[in-house]
Amino acid sequence: MRHLVVGLGNPGQRYRRTRHNAGFHVVEALAAGAGVRLERDDGTIRWTPVRIAECPAILAEPLCYMNRSGPPVRRLMEEYGIGREDLLVIHDDVDLALGRFKIKEKGGDGGHRGVRSLIDALGDGRFGRLRIGIGRPADGIDVVDHVLEDFTPQESAVLDPIIERACRAAIIALTEGIGAAMNRFNTREPLI
Numbered sequence: 001m002r003h004l005v006v007g008l009g010n011p012g013q014r015y016r017r018t019r020h021n022a023g024f025h026v027v028e029a030l031a032a033g034a035g036v037r038l039e040r041d042d043g044t045i046r047w048t049p050v051r052i053a054e055c056p057a058i059l060a061e062p063l064c065y066m067n068r069s070g071p072p073v074r075r076l077m078e079e080y081g082i083g084r085e086d087l088l089v090i091h092d093d094v095d096l097a098l099g100r101f102k103i104k105e106k107g108g109d110g111g112h113r114g115v116r117s118l119i120d121a122l123g124d125g126r127f128g129r130l131r132i133g134i135g136r137p138a139d140g141i142d143v144v145d146h147v148l149e150d151f152t153p154q155e156s157a158v159l160d161p162i163i164e165r166a167c168r169a170a171i172i173a174l175t176e177g178i179g180a181a182m183n184r185f186n187t188r189e190p191l192i
Contacts, residue, residue, distance in 0.1 A: 002049075003057040003174050004082045005030065006073055008091040008114040010148075011063045017156075020066065020147040022092040022132040023114075025159070026166045027059050033167060034059075045072035055174045058082070067113040070121025077122075087127040088173055090166070091115060094143060096133025098155055101166055103173060103182045104129045128178045130170055132162070 007027030015021055030052065031038055038046040038059060047060035060076060062069040077087065091114055096102060106126045109116040119125045137146030151159060165185070173181035 001056075001086060002080060002082060003055065003086045003088065004060060004073075004077060004080070005057055005088045005090065005170060005174070006060045006062070006069075006118075008066060008069055008089060008112075009061060010065055011061075015148070017150040018148050019134040019151060019155075020092055022134060023090040024061050025163050026090045026130070026132065026170065027061055029163050029167050030170060031059050042072075045076055047076060053171050053175045057174060062114075067117050069114045070117035070119070073118060074121040084122055084124075084127045088130060088170060088178075089115065089118060089127060090130045090132065090170065092134045092147060093131035094134055094136050094147065096131060096135070098133055098135045099158065099162055100133035100187070101162070101169065102131045102133075102186050103169060103178060104131065105178045105182070128173060130166060130173065130181075132166055 005027060007023035009015065009021035009024035031048065031050065034050045034052055036048050036050050038048045038061060040047050044064055045060055045062050047058050049058050058080060062072045064072060091112060095110065105128055108125055109119055137143055169181050169185040172184060
């Protein structure tokens with residue numbers, strides 16, 4: 001059985017360090033940990049087959065904007081014969097404080113346009129998610145502006161441990177199942 005791990009984000013250098021690209025950061029860290037790069041590219045999605053803890057998987061990043069992530073992910077799933085039960089989507093979440101993350105087995109979009117695009121493309125929300133907390137904006141700052149801003153220097157200073165722990169959670173989700181990852185990593189307290 002092969003798994004698909006998709007990090008959500010926006011393409012291009014302009015968005016590279018933004019909060020909205022937390023999913024890309026985790027997928028790229030998983031790839032680096034496996035000694036690979038996402039080298040295959042059809043113009044709409046970048047991916048690579050990999051073995052993570054002896055588990056066959058594909059790591060992927062859609063190359064279109066967040067709200068159009070669903071169709072390229074669906075095409076990749078069809079190409080490799082991957083079902084929703086073997087899909088793990090990693091994305092940012094403003095409803096979780098920076099330093100927290102939450103693993104879910106299924107659900108709605110929670111207002112996240114990338115997740116909404118996936119639900120629309122796949123027909124429902126029966127796929128795993130690893131939600132990376134980026135926190136809510138300060139009063140008077142629009143949510144869209146907040147997610148499209150770079151991590152602050154203070155946030156960047158704690159980002160590596162968060163990404164590392166999210167990678168460990170993703171590996172447990174792949175090797176032991178979403179339920180095991182939820183039991184081990186869903187906490188109420190921030191990790192920083």
